[in-house]
Amino acid sequence: EAGVVQSPRYKIIEKKQPVAFWCNPISGHNTLYWYLQNLGQGPELLIRYENEEAVDDSQLPKDRFSAERLKGVDSTLKIQPAELGDSAVYLCASSPGDSGNTIYFGEGSWLTVV
Amino acid sequence: GENVEQHPSTLSVQEGDSAVIKCTYSDSASNYFPWYKQELGKRPQLIIDIRSNVGEKKDQRIAVTLNKTAKHFSLHITETQPEDSAVYFCAASTGSSYKLIFGSGTRLLVRP
Numbered sequence: 180e181a182g183v184v185q186s187p188r189y190k191i192i193e194k195k196q197p198v199a200f201w202c203n204p205i206s207g208h209n210t211l212y213w214y215l216q217n218l219g220q221g222p223e224l225l226i227r228y229e230n231e232e233a234v235d236d237s238q239l240p241k242d243r244f245s246a247e248r249l250k251g252v253d254s255t256l257k258i259q260p261a262e263l264g265d266s267a268v269y270l271c272a273s274s275p276g277d278s279g280n281t282i283y284f285g286e287g288s289w290l291t292v293v
Numbered sequence: 294g295e296n297v298e299q300h301p302s303t304l305s306v307q308e309g310d311s312a313v314i315k316c317t318y319s320d321s322a323s324n325y326f327p328w329y330k331q332e333l334g335k336r337p338q339l340i341i342d343i344r345s346n347v348g349e350k351k352d353q354r355i356a357v358t359l360n361k362t363a364k365h366f367s368l369h370i371t372e373t374q375p376e377d378s379a380v381y382f383c384a385a386s387t388g389s390s391y392k393l394i395f396g397s398g399t400r401l402l403v404r405p
Contacts, residue, residue, distance in 0.1 A: 183336075210391065221299075221382050221395030222337065235392060270336070274391075281327070282393060284336040 181205065183285035185271050191291045197259035200288040204252065204273030211248060212282065213239075213256050214270040222270055222284075228254065261292045295320040297385050299396030307404050312373050314399045316383035317365040323385040326359060326366045327393070332379045340381075341368070373403045 184203040192198050204211050209230050214222035225244070227235040230251040239246065243262070248254040258265055268287040274280045296319040306312050318326075327342035343350045343357045343366065350357050354373075359366040370377055380400050384393040 219398070221297075221384075221398050222393075223395070224392055227392065281339050281342070284329075284338070286336045 183271055183273050183283055185269075185285035185288050187288060188286060189289045189291075191293060192261055194263055194292050195260040197257065198261055198290060199255055199257045200269050200271070200290075202254045202256070202271030202285060204254070204271070205283055208273035208275055208283075209251070210274045211254050212272040212274075213246060213254070214272060214284075216268040216270055216287070218267070225256070225269075258290075261290070263292050266290055266292045295323060295385055295387070295392075295394040297383060297394050297396040299383050299399055301399060302397065303400045303402070305402045305404060306373055308373060308375060310373055312368075312370045312377070312401055312403075314368045314381055314383070314401075315365060316367070316385075316396050317363075318385040318394075319364070320385070320387060321361075321364065322387045325386045326357070327384050328355075328357060328368050329382045329384065329395075330379045331382065331398075337382060370401075373401075375403050375405050377401060378403045 186201050211228040213225040216222045226239045226246050228248045246256045268289050270287045271285045272282045274282045299316045324345035329337035330340045331337045341355050341357050343359050354371045356369040380398045382398050383396040386393045
């Protein structure tokens, strides 16, 4: 079974530039998550989708971050403009959607803003 | 909202010894408690989980215990091996939120 696929794995950009990350969840998983992981810390939820609907985006900084999951499968997370403090790993994850089911993570997209 | 605290932040043990990592949570409605292992540069991977209707669960050298009254749960690794060296994260969620709140992680080093 293919896991959660993310791209790009690594991205270096200058501050104020835009950046986008793509995620393909495990086939059949209705729930998709974007997590932010700073160095040495645990992942923090940015947004959760149930199919196409963003059901929890309370932690997403909406002034510069946006996300979409148009057909209920793949998702993109965009930052515009990027700031130095956005340097982190952006983890995509998916789960079948039932309460308490295992959440499977992708390898992450490592962002460095210079 | 839920808050999860994890201790210790670093743990160094001799190969073959046991390792214990402890977490406390704040929301009494939390009912699902997974543990993830993350190697450097890799994805977090689930190693074991426990639900609130169970007090203990074991899988080979790994076990998790849950004390709902005290709102804490622990990861026990026996007969540690160098390949157990990684960062371990506990997490908690409630059935209604589907939202995992992670602890700050424990860096485990198993010395050969």
